[in-house]
Amino acid sequence: MSRSNRRQVLRRLGGAATAAGTFGFAGCMGNGNGGGNGNGGNGNGGGNGATTGTTGDTLEITIGCPTALSGAFAPNGEAERDGGQLAIRHLENDLDVSVDLVTADTEVDPSVAVERLEGMVVEDGVHAAYGGVSSAVGIAMGSWGSDNRVPFCPHGASDDITGAECSEYMFATYSGNSMQASVAAPQMAEQADDWYILYSDYTWGQTAETIFTEVLEENGSNVIGSSAVPFPADDYTSYLNTAEEADPDGIALLVAGLDQRTSMNQLLSVGLEQDYTIAMHQLEDVNLWGVGQEAAAAIDVASQGWLPSLDVPADWISEIREMSEHEPYVRHYMGYTSVDQLVRAAVRAGSTDGEAIKNELEGHEVESERVRALQPSEESLYWRAADHQLVQPVYASAGRAVEDMESDPDRWFEVIDRMPGEEAAGEPSAECEL
Amino acid sequence: MSVATLASTPDELPSIPWLLAGLALLAVVIVTLAVRPQLFISNLVGGLVYGMILMMIALGLSLILGLLGVVNFAHGALFMLGAYGAYQTVALFELPFWLALVVVPIGVGLLGVLMEVTVLRRLYGEDPLIGLLATFGVALMLEEATRAQWGGTPLSFDPPAVLRASVQVGFLEIATTRLFTAAVGALVVGGLYVLMYRTDFGLSIRAGLQDQQMAEFLGIDIPKRFTIVFFIGAAIAGLSGVLRGAEVGMDLGMGMDFVILAFVVIVVGGLGSIFGSVVSALLIGVAVFVTPVMLRAATTVAGLEWLYVSGIGGLMPFLVMIGVLLVRPRGLFGEEGLLE
Numbered sequence: 001m002s003r004s005n006r007r008q009v010l011r012r013l014g015g016a017a018t019a020a021g022t023f024g025f026a027g028c029m030g031n032g033n034g035g036g037n038g039n040g041g042n043g044n045g046g047g048n049g050a051t052t053g054t055t056g057d058t059l060e061i062t063i064g065c066p067t068a069l070s071g072a073f074a075p076n077g078e079a080e081r082d083g084g085q086l087a088i089r090h091l092e093n094d095l096d097v098s099v100d101l102v103t104a105d106t107e108v109d110p111s112v113a114v115e116r117l118e119g120m121v122v123e124d125g126v127h128a129a130y131g132g133v134s135s136a137v138g139i140a141m142g143s144w145g146s147d148n149r150v151p152f153c154p155h156g157a158s159d160d161i162t163g164a165e166c167s168e169y170m171f172a173t174y175s176g177n178s179m180q181a182s183v184a185a186p187q188m189a190e191q192a193d194d195w196y197i198l199y200s201d202y203t204w205g206q207t208a209e210t211i212f213t214e215v216l217e218e219n220g221s222n223v224i225g226s227s228a229v230p231f232p233a234d235d236y237t238s239y240l241n242t243a244e245e246a247d248p249d250g251i252a253l254l255v256a257g258l259d260q261r262t263s264m265n266q267l268l269s270v271g272l273e274q275d276y277t278i279a280m281h282q283l284e285d286v287n288l289w290g291v292g293q294e295a296a297a298a299i300d301v302a303s304q305g306w307l308p309s310l311d312v313p314a315d316w317i318s319e320i321r322e323m324s325e326h327e328p329y330v331r332h333y334m335g336y337t338s339v340d341q342l343v344r345a346a347v348r349a350g351s352t353d354g355e356a357i358k359n360e361l362e363g364h365e366v367e368s369e370r371v372r373a374l375q376p377s378e379e380s381l382y383w384r385a386a387d388h389q390l391v392q393p394v395y396a397s398a399g400r401a402v403e404d405m406e407s408d409p410d411r412w413f414e415v416i417d418r419m420p421g422e423e424a425a426g427e428p429s430a431e432c433e434l
Numbered sequence: 435m436s437v438a439t440l441a442s443t444p445d446e447l448p449s450i451p452w453l454l455a456g457l458a459l460l461a462v463v464i465v466t467l468a469v470r471p472q473l474f475i476s477n478l479v480g481g482l483v484y485g486m487i488l489m490m491i492a493l494g495l496s497l498i499l500g501l502l503g504v505v506n507f508a509h510g511a512l513f514m515l516g517a518y519g520a521y522q523t524v525a526l527f528e529l530p531f532w533l534a535l536v537v538v539p540i541g542v543g544l545l546g547v548l549m550e551v552t553v554l555r556r557l558y559g560e561d562p563l564i565g566l567l568a569t570f571g572v573a574l575m576l577e578e579a580t581r582a583q584w585g586g587t588p589l590s591f592d593p594p595a596v597l598r599a600s601v602q603v604g605f606l607e608i609a610t611t612r613l614f615t616a617a618v619g620a621l622v623v624g625g626l627y628v629l630m631y632r633t634d635f636g637l638s639i640r641a642g643l644q645d646q647q648m649a650e651f652l653g654i655d656i657p658k659r660f661t662i663v664f665f666i667g668a669a670i671a672g673l674s675g676v677l678r679g680a681e682v683g684m685d686l687g688m689g690m691d692f693v694i695l696a697f698v699v700i701v702v703g704g705l706g707s708i709f710g711s712v713v714s715a716l717l718i719g720v721a722v723f724v725t726p727v728m729l730r731a732a733t734t735v736a737g738l739e740w741l742y743v744s745g746i747g748g749l750m751p752f753l754v755m756i757g758v759l760l761v762r763p764r765g766l767f768g769e770e771g772l773l774e
Binding site: 232242261262266270291292 | 588748
């Protein structure tokens with residue numbers, strides 16, 4: 001695990017003075033995760049059992065970022081980490097707080113992820129954490145966090161995070177599958193009558209296929225066929241052939257990760273975008289950067305949890321560019337928001353205790369001007385108490401024309417519809433019992 | 435080690451089960467042609483092209499395994515480097531793609547030579563597991579070096595206009611980049627055959643594999659020839675990477691994704707048989723593409739749609755492997771004793 005060391009000098013200087021004043025040594029929860037390690041007397045209440053970790057009046061908190069830092073999902077994990085680092089920079093400027101970030105590679109394996117999170121809590125004294133690119137990984141860590149009173153923000157979009165698999169200490173920063181589908185499907189229905197759906201053959205894709213079918217049909221369109229595609233898939237040709245044979249008006253690509261790139265590339269290579277309306281679900285810009293502007297331009301409707309084309313502060317965009325090797329996109333936003341919210345909850349509670357942070361987040365209306373600036377609207381953003389979903393707007397976007405992108409290369413997509421979070425989130429799932 | 439073969443036939447296939455299986459397959463093909471003719475033909479052609487792409491990726495691996503007995507787990511990393519090398523050449527140096535098609539495989543081949551000389555040469559004759567572990571370590575190093583050089587974001591470059599188009603063959607629309615890859619694959623197979631079986635160089639390689647000591651007594655520099663074989667295998671991986679990069683772009687996971695499929699191809703084809711890899715790749719390619727169509731047609735006609743297995747295409751490489759290994763444990767054209 002790697003740790004950012006920017007605060008170490010300060011902490012060593014303050015160590016002796018704070019040893020006596022540190023409140024964080026007590027409060028072990030008896031869960032075996034070992035609170036009270038104190039990090040060598042630097043005042044850092046360890047584990048999840050610390051009630052506070054302070055240097056004088058400065059609250060010290062350690063945030064974990066267990067996420068995918070190797071393999072195909074590494075760009076997503078890196079963006080989450082980088083977004084979190086920018087949040088820490090801002091929080092340390094805005095508040096009297098010292099934040100330490102610990103990162104670890106979860107790969108895309110839930111058991112590895114839980115092992116990494118446990119290691120962070122036990123060995124590095126992590127108080128709260130965020131990350132996990134896939135829903136399965138996020139749910140596994142959120143479940144472990146709930147068993148051990150460690151607040152955790154997963155970055156998957158499965159409805160299960162706030163549904164059947166919801167748990168007490170898990171808070172969903174990403175807009176769920178249904179939320180994102182609810183804004184895109186009506187737009188799709190407006191643009192084409194008959195749709196063929198290709199979906200990634202695992203829980204996320206299967207759920208998306210069900211939701212899109214329902215919403216499209218509610219809005220007067222027909223789903224004339226669908227094909228499950230193994231995830232990940234290295235070739236979409238046969239599935240595109242199948243879709244074409246069904247003679248739809250539109251093809252919906254409910255596929256995840258880099259499959260968005262592969263499918264779009266192969267769709268473009270035979271010119272299907274000229275004959276069909278193309279829709280994509282939970283589009284993350286990074287996946288199309290590897291294809292090019294033509295691919296983005298070919299997308300008629302995309303659901304997105306957040307996109308850099310929103311009217312967000314230029315400073316934020318430039319700061320992300322400065323500290324990340326990736327252009328800003330939704331994973332930066334999520335990393336930023338998760339860290340901002342976890343740390344502010346600890347500050348409000350005046351404690352790094354997991355239960356205190358959880359209680360502060362539950363039902364909390366986001367007051368952070370920094371986060372609110374990234375969702376430019378008047379509506380309130382809040383952590384719904386019933387299922388811990390961050391209720392926030394969702395967007396339907398469309399690729400801009402290539403010539404428009406050339407004159408404004410930072411904006412590949414434009415928002416064609418925006419749905420308020422309250423409407424998109426609907427009622428909390430009856431399956432979620434916190 | 436054993437001599438790789440380009441032409442051998444499986445013997446003693448169980449005739450009655452094969453006959454029944456063949457008849458059942460024929461019946462399903464006829465049904466599919468009757469019910470969904472256009473889709474069947476589209477996917478048959480698409481499957482053959484996909485098989486050629488798989489063959490290109492598996493060929494270098496098969497060559498090195500067949501001739502040198504090394505399970506080169508770094509093959510996927512060399513494939514990935516081919517794609518990133520093409521990106522460097524075309525997108526960053528702004529040189530023509532056609533130049534990348536020549537220069538990058540040579541560069542990857544030279545990297546393969548470095549790997550062979552510094553790591554693998556001392557492992558010949560050892561347990562293949564040692565070579566596998568060593569090359570796995572090299573693969574990790576190459577992946578991290580790639581991340582350090584080009585970053586983790588997926589990348590792409592613009593291939594020439596001719597490779598961005600598609601051609602209409604009857605009712606079929608086929609991307610030219612895929613046709614080009616298939617054509618290059620056919621040329622590489624032909625070239626390998628000529629090199630290994632129609633030249634003195636190939637003869638000396640095969641002699642060295644049969645009896646290295648005797649070949650060296652006759653003045654053949656066997657280590658040098660093995661290095662050249664490794665160069666060729668690595669260069670083919672690099673060439674495959676350039677072509678794949680032109681089709682769908684590149685990312686750090688692409689090597690690992692394909693190396694697993696490449697291993698399936700050579701296991702089905704038979705360890706040590708280049709010809710087997712060719713047949714196996716085409717078989718798997720076609721199976722991946724046409725099985726879902728055939729199964730859908732058969733279940734629809736029989737009124738048993740619940741029998742349709744969603745996502746069956748992705749399972750086919752592994753189902754083919756299981757089926758072949760149950761009937762013929764050394765693969766379709768594998769040789770007795772190789773890596774056993």
